[in-house]
Amino acid sequence: MxxxxxxxxxxxxxxxxxxxxxxxxxxxxxxxxxxxxxxxxxxxxxxxxxxxxxxxxxxxxxxxxxxxxxxxxxxxxxxxxxxxxxxVHTASPRFIGHMTSALPYFLLPLAKLMVGLNQNLVKVETSKAFTPMERQVLGMLHHLVYSESEHFYTKWMHSAEHSLGAFCSGGTVANITALWVARNRVLAPQGDFKGITAEGLVAGLEHYGYKRLVILVSERGHYSLSKAADLLGIGRKNIIAIPTDEHNRIQLEALKETCADVTAQGGKVMAIVGIAGTTETGHIDPIDALADIAEAYETHLHIDAAWGGATLLSNKHRELMQGIERADSVTIDAHKQMYVPMGAGMVIFKTPHLARSIEYHAEYVIRRGSKDLGSHTLEGSRPGMAMMVYSALHVIGRKGYELLINKGIDKAKYFAELIAQQDDFEVITQPELCLLTYRYIPAELKGALKAASPEQIKAVTPLLNSLTRFIQKSQRETGQSFVSRTKLTPYQYAHQATVVFRTVLANPLTTHEMLRDILKEQRAIAAKAHTILADLNTQARKAGLL
Amino acid sequence: MxxxxxxxxxxxxxxxxxxxxxxxxxxxxxxxxxxxxxxxxxxxxxxxxxxxxxxxxxxxxxxxxxxxxxxxxxxxxxxxxxxxxxxVHTASPRFIGHMTSALPYFLLPLAKLMVGLNQNLVKVETSKAFTPMERQVLGMLHHLVYSESEHFYTKWMHSAEHSLGAFCSGGTVANITALWVARNRVLAPQGDFKGITAEGLVAGLEHYGYKRLVILVSERGHYSLSKAADLLGIGRKNIIAIPTDEHNRIQLEALKETCADVTAQGGKVMAIVGIAGTTETGHIDPIDALADIAEAYETHLHIDAAWGGATLLSNKHRELMQGIERADSVTIDAHKQMYVPMGAGMVIFKTPHLARSIEYHAEYVIRRGSKDLGSHTLEGSRPGMAMMVYSALHVIGRKGYELLINKGIDKAKYFAELIAQQDDFEVITQPELCLLTYRYIPAELKGALKAASPEQIKAVTPLLNSLTRFIQKSQRETGQSFVSRTKLTPYQYAHQATVVFRTVLANPLTTHEMLRDILKEQRAIAAKAHTILADLNTQARKAGLL
The missing domain is CATH 1.20.1650 (PLP-dependent transferase-like)
Structure with a gap:
């Protein structure tokens, strides 16, 4: 100094x-x-x-x-x-509101090694062995999803003109890449038409005689899909949100109807997107049924498993994703439930030639016939993050991941039961993966609200929302623990916009005791919300709930 | 074991x-x-x-x-x-074919710190102080390009609804983001039309009555621009490559003519892209003149300064980019000439409201009114790479960068002179920044080719190309040193497709002696190319060159 x-x-x-x-x-x-x-x-x-x-x-x-x-x-x-x-102390076991967990220790020195080597994965010339290593990581994830034969992987994993997936900076780029592929396949070259890649969207729609392209996804779809619809020139109004059922899963009948309507009106369903682990509640769409519908309408099925994909590593729980092997593409974020640092998303393609619809070549890089990864990625220069995934897969192993995944889901079920046992808390969405949502509710209201009419629910929801917001903010500011919050439209509460606490229990260091402490702290904060509690009481009486 | x-x-x-x-x-x-x-x-x-x-x-x-x-x-x-x-030993001072250099030591422990903290820059909730830090980095780069007043930065740097740029994984995402903004501005909401974001490209073109959107860039444009044209639905045929002059700079008359033609035929020039440091030769388009043309046609001017942007840090050389402050957006890669590790691209926006045309919000993240960076980036979850840039800017300082940039350019000029002095090497493109291209040419041919007719040049070029390829590959395989290669159509050689060595002299540890050694090694390899040399001799005699 x-x-x-x-x-x-x-x-x-x-x-x-x-x-x-x-x-x-x-x-x-x-x-x-x-x-x-x-x-x-x-x-x-x-x-x-x-x-x-x-x-x-x-x-x-x-x-x-x-x-x-x-x-x-x-x-x-x-x-x-x-x-x-x-x-933000994202690694803290008491911070259960993020999708970021504690990381295994060995990744820290490896991060330093990665930066020391400073490879650029856009081409073999600046990455050499990192290129086959990344291809193997994509191949392993492909195997996890699609379980193809050894012959399949021998043939395709290192093929210059093909790609089993694309390594990305994150799930958003992975989802965009998948929908880019889907769009380019729907408007592929045909006869005199050189394809959307060359001629653009307007010429493509004209050639195929489609009035519009549409993407269908449940109302729980990640906002990256809207971004993709904008970026790809489809327009956000052409990404149609399908309503969900009481378990936050896409309503299949509504989906079928929309497919039929769009098609009847001269539009083309460019992709159906299923969600395997919604960001807000962790629920999984019925993938097998989605695959049936996608087949019937000859459309691309993409599964956004950015969060839930790692569940495939658990033999106990992978059946939750039954049918995922029928998807054309799948997004999985390794920086979420695979415990590697930020910056590791992947999109996996069912068939190795899918990526050809987005293929690029240049003279000084990614020359035709080369094995340069840059020819099939949205991004150009990229770091060697795949090494982190490679090492984590080897050091943790499939069985190690199974333990981590199972433990997270068990912990979420424990927490859901704990919450349900309290007089003054209630679960809003039950955990399917290790995510759940809940809220604080004064004891005298908890029972009353269960039998309430839509009007009564409507009357008190805004104040309950204020209370949840107040508790969440105060807890965050104190800095001992953290849950996040979001807004849902729960089935059991007449689809009223309801603010809830959201917890993600992926951190293996989070203990049951910490979960009990979090509820205690929230209860103590709630007791200080005098004005909101008084207003809520008045309002509940007025509505005949008390 | x-x-x-x-x-x-x-x-x-x-x-x-x-x-x-x-x-x-x-x-x-x-x-x-x-x-x-x-x-x-x-x-x-x-x-x-x-x-x-x-x-x-x-x-x-x-x-x-x-x-x-x-x-x-x-x-x-x-x-x-x-x-x-x-x-690949990208940090080696003898590896002068990449845009990757040695890195300063302090970035290694910082990389570990970054991974240990594992922040997610998509939102304040998972990054806290990293959010204003990244905004400051973008602000500093904005100041470097646009030199706005203190008042300007006080007002906009930390404004929730605005953004002075977007931090990206690399230059490709930066360029795509810039052209995404350009496209959405051209087809902005107007009257009943809700904008391309909502309604899509087809509705946008119809509303504005444009037959097509066009992007104009010199034939030296980076392949990421073609990717962008595909991704955005414009189509690659609508990215028109404008010829370059003998200095690899865009031909202004040809550009003006194309602007006039496109407009006359009912099209709209969506963006003109100027290159500040072409990937292959390091040349800079005349930016001021481009700005005049962009103004005349009321079109977005984007400058791809992924490589050359850091030159603005040199007071001695920044005049090479005169007019850059008139550009609507500028791409700069910090992982190139700013000496930070792979994964740090940026796009800077002239006016703080530009990014609003690509704005996104969701309930659980990037809520409206929040300062979450995710509302104005193509990517979603992202690591805290901006810290690397922040620290490099402080530890190296503007003056330190100036020394590094100047040294690189001086070294390239030295190398160009050294090559010119040799009997059996020739410079193909002179350095403007620290890039140059050259090739080996047998001494007896060097003089003869200078006065050759186009037919004579044509006759020997394929064999000279084979020779260059052979030398480059052999040298790479031996592993002591590395230059890259690319294909150009040099003015002085009747625009024949010519394979050249490409060198990037950004590594501060590269010495003059190493450059001399590289030529010696190349000469020694050439002497072993017996068959090619014999064929070349025969061909040169046949063509009357010897």
């Missing part, structure tokens, strides 16, 4: 490229702390009580790039105090 | 999440080696002589996910021998 300000010189620059950080430097000490006890590092450096975002922003408001270099040690102190201190 | 195979148990799993890797474990030792001497680690573990890709593939051919877990130490040995050994 008391050092002279640094001066940019050729020598000082040469140093940062050639002289490593000393073990007793600030950064060296941080690294050691990270390596020896990550949880202790995070708990020590991330402050618990939330600082308002606007205050944090003040520390990040300078727009000019600093002229002079800063010493690494000085800069590291700044990073710790300004950035790390006010980041 | 002699240990019993691991068995997946709850205890063993708990261990990998809670017990750190010991410093004397295989992974611990690797990490120490990486920290103490990265170059030594890479040189020791990456084998120099290339193993054929097919042999490497054999080690990555199993399709089944292993049932049982592997010990981390065993797995690490496998990683070292199968993957690291056959990866």
């Amino acid at each position: 008391s050092k002279q300000p640094a001066e940019a010189t050729v020598e000082s620059l040469h140093r940062i490229f050639t002289v490593p950080e000393a073990p007793d430097s600030t950064l060296g000490r941080i690294e050691q702390h990270l390596s020896e006890n990550l949880e202790d590092f995070l708990s020590n450096h991330i402050v618990a009580r939330e600082k308002p975002l606007q205050e944090i922003e003040r520390g990040f408001s300078e727009s000019a790039i600093p002229e002079q270099p800063e010493y690494v040690s000085d800069h590291t102190e700044v990073l710790l105090n300004k950035l790390v201190a006010h980041s | 002699s240990k019993q195979p691991a068995e997946a148990t709850v205890e063993s799993l708990h261990r990998i999440f809670t017990v750190p890797e010991a410093p004397d474990s295989t992974l611990g030792r690797i990490e120490q080696h990486l920290s103490e001497n990265l170059e030594d680690f890479l040189s020791n573990h990456i084998v120099a002589r290339e193993k054929p890709l097919q042999e490497i593939e054999r080690g990555f051919s199993e399709s089944a996910i292993p049932e049982q877990p592997e010990y981390v130490s065993d797995h690490t040995e496998v990683l070292l021998n199968k993957l690291v050994a056959h990866s």
Whole structure:
């Protein structure tokens, strides 16, 4: 701190490229702390009580790039105090509102190795062995979903012109890639028409005589699908949300009707998207039945299993996804339930030639006939993240993943029972995977509301929503634990827009005791919401509920 | 190695999440080696002589996910021998064919910190201080390009409904995002028309009465633009390649004519894309003149400065990009000339409301009014890579970057002179940034070809191409040094498709001596190409060149 300000010189620059950080430097000490006890590092450096975002922003408001270099040690102190201190403890077992869990230790040094190697997976020339390694990871995930023969994988896994999938930065890019493939197949080259890739969407629709392309997905579909509909030129009004049943699953009759209507009116169903683990409630669409409908309408079936895909690693629970092997494409995020760091999404293609509809080549990279991965990905230059998945698959193993998945689901069932036992909490959606939603409800209202009329429900829901919001925010700000919140339209509550707590129980370090503590803390916060509770009481009396 | 195979148990799993890797474990030792001497680690573990890709593939051919877990130490040995050994030494100062350079040391521990924190930048809830930090990085890059007032940045940098840019996994996503914005602006909501976002491309064209949308870019444009044209539904035939002049810059007259033609025929120029640093030759389009044309046709001007953008950090050379402050959007890759690891692209928007044309919201994430970054990015969940850029900007500083950029350009000029001095090498494209292309040419042909007729050039070019390919491949396989190759249509050689060596001199550790060695090695390889040289001689005599 008391050092002279640094001066940019050729020598000082040469140093940062050639002289490593000393073990007793600030950064060296941080690294050691990270390596020896990550949880202790995070708990020590991330402050618990939330600082308002606007205050944090003040520390990040300078727009000019600093002229002079800063010493690494000085800069590291700044990073710790300004950035790390006010980041989110995503690895905490008490933070059960995210899809981010604690990570296995060995991935930390591997992350460093990955950056040290700094491969670029766009082409073999800048990644060499990383290319077959990534192809194998995609092949293993393909095998997990489709269980094809050994012959199949020998033939296709390393084929230059084919691809069993695409590694992506995340599930959004994976979903976009899948729908891009679907669109390009529907408007493929035919006769004089050179395909949508060359001629564009308007020419494609004209050639095939379709009035419009439509994507069908349940109302629980991830927002990335809307993004895709926009990006691909389909338009968001052509992504039709199909209603769900009382278990948050797509209504098959409604889906069939919509397929029939769209087709009768001269439109084409470009893709049906099934969800295997909705982001909000973790429910899984009936995939086998979706595959029947997709076959009947000769349409692409995509399964968004960004969250739930890892369930296939559990022999006990994989039947929840029965029929997934009939899907044309499947999205799986390894940075969710496969316990690798952020930045590892995948889309898997049933048949190896599917990706040809989005194939690209250039002279200096991804030349025709090369095995360059860049010819079948939306992204260009990409890091070697597949190594993280490769290592996790080997170090954890299928059986290890099965234990993790099963444990998460068991824990969610335990939590659901625990909540149901309380006088003043209620489960809103039961867990199918390790996700569930619930809310706090004053004891005197819990029973009454079960037998309430739609009008009575309507009368108290806004105040119950305020209460849930208040509890969730207060708990987050205190910083000891965290559940997220979302808005659902529950079947049992006359489809009223209902704010709920959302929990994801994937962190293997979360204990039953922590779950009990979370409810205790929420109850204590609720007791302080005097005004909301008073209004709720008045409103409930007025509505005849009390 | 002699240990019993691991068995997946709850205890063993708990261990990998809670017990750190010991410093004397295989992974611990690797990490120490990486920290103490990265170059030594890479040189020791990456084998120099290339193993054929097919042999490497054999080690990555199993399709089944292993049932049982592997010990981390065993797995690490496998990683070292199968993957690291056959990866590419991208950091080597003798590997001057990639856009990947050596990285400063401090980024290695920071990479570990980033993974340890495992933030998700899609929303504030999972990233907190990382959100304003990323917004500041985008603001700093915005300031670098547009130099707006302090008031401007105070007002917009942290505004919930606005965005000065989008952080992306790389330049391809950045370019796609920019053209997505351009397309959605051209077909924005108007009167009863709800905009392309809602209604799709067909309705948009109909509403505005455009026969087609067109993107104009020089023939040196990056292949990501074709990808974008496909993805956005425009079609690749509607991305029109404009010819370049003898300096690989877009021909302005040809561009103007095409704009006029497209417009006269009822089409709309959706975007003009200027290139600031072509991937193959490093040349920069005349941006100011492009801005004039874009203004005249009221079209979006996007500058693809994925490679060259960092040149703005050099006060000496930033005038090469004069007019860039008139562009509507600019792509800059930090993982190229800003010396951060793979996975850091950015698109910067001139006006803060541009990103609203691609805005998304959902209930459980990126709620309306929140400052969640996910509302203005193509990607969803994303890692905290912006921290790498933030730290590099502070530790290197603007002046440090200026030294690095200037040094690279000086080195390229030195290399161009060195090549020109040789009897048997010739520069094909002169460096404007730190890129240049050249080739080996037998001494007796070098002079003769300068005065040759197009027919004579045509006669020998295929054999010269074979020679260049042979040299480039042999050198790569030997593994001591690496230049890449591409195919150009040089002005001075009657636009014949000419294979050239391509070098990128961004690695600050590359010395003049290494450059001399590379030429020597290439000359020695050429001397062994007996058949090609004999054929070339015969052909040159036949064509009257010798």
